[in-house]
Amino acid sequence: MARATTTSDVFNAVAEPRRREILNYLALQERPVGEIVDSLGLAQPSVSKHLRVLLEVGLVDVRRDGRRMFYRTNAEAIRPLHEWTETFERFWRHQLSRVKERAERKSNASKEGEPDFSSRRKHDLDSSKN
């Protein structure tokens, strides 16, 4: 296959940083495309394309006024995302203690022993990228 389409669902749509910026920007007020372009410092076609994606998944609404198109964030569409993350909330509350344990084990292991391979995290893997 390949990666899923950006328009396949809300998760894919908000994966793009500029689209999140746009959503933030349009949350308070509706805005014409030109203002988004100026405020976020992006190229106009780029903004139009991002808006198209957001529109397709229902993350924004549009309204035409003369030659201008006013976009606005449809916050309601973000709820599924919020709810998915929420199911993990109770876990990170319970895990705070385990984070400490891990930190302690790590500082012990790195004193003079072998490299610590338990509980690897991003930084431990970065070496394989350079």
Next chain:
Amino acid sequence: MARATTTSDVFNAVAEPRRREILNYLALQERPVGEIVDSLGLAQPSVSKHLRVLLEVGLVDVRRDGRRMFYRTNAEAIRPLHEWTETFERFWRHQLSRVKERAERKSNASKEGEPDFSSRRKHDLDSSKN
């Protein structure tokens, strides 16, 4: 450019549906890869690759026990996502009334007038896809 890497941040990592399934599955208990493969019905290399992505962005931790690798969701890493969506929570509360307005405007416009172009949503665009 192209799309951002799946490992570039948490947002991109969770865009993939199976990775979300894996995170759900590993939230309660740590599990060896084999069990993930059996439970979710995915190919083993596929699972390993997904786990690698999740590991790089810190969404899971690993622990080795003999030949088996026990993975577990690191819920803490989901918080940024949760917090981003949370900033919109107050908006969808305030917007519930506007949704009704829109629905009413739409039913009025489609009675006998021109096609309604205000507040387009996903379904209005689907025609352009077929």
Next chain:
DNA sequence: TTGACACATTCCCATATGGGAATGTATTGT
């Protein structure tokens, strides 16, 4: 040491991407 087991990595490939540049389209003012 060897074979089996549990995973990880690599190779191949069709596909969607986002940016830049160019062009198309709808609406307004004159």
Next chain:
DNA sequence: ACAATACATTCCCATATGGGAATGTGTCAA
């Protein structure tokens, strides 16, 4: 009717993807 304005779409392209298949690697048991 025409130029200007405000967006939208298209084309080109380097790039990362996820799946399938094959292969590599580390660990244990005998």
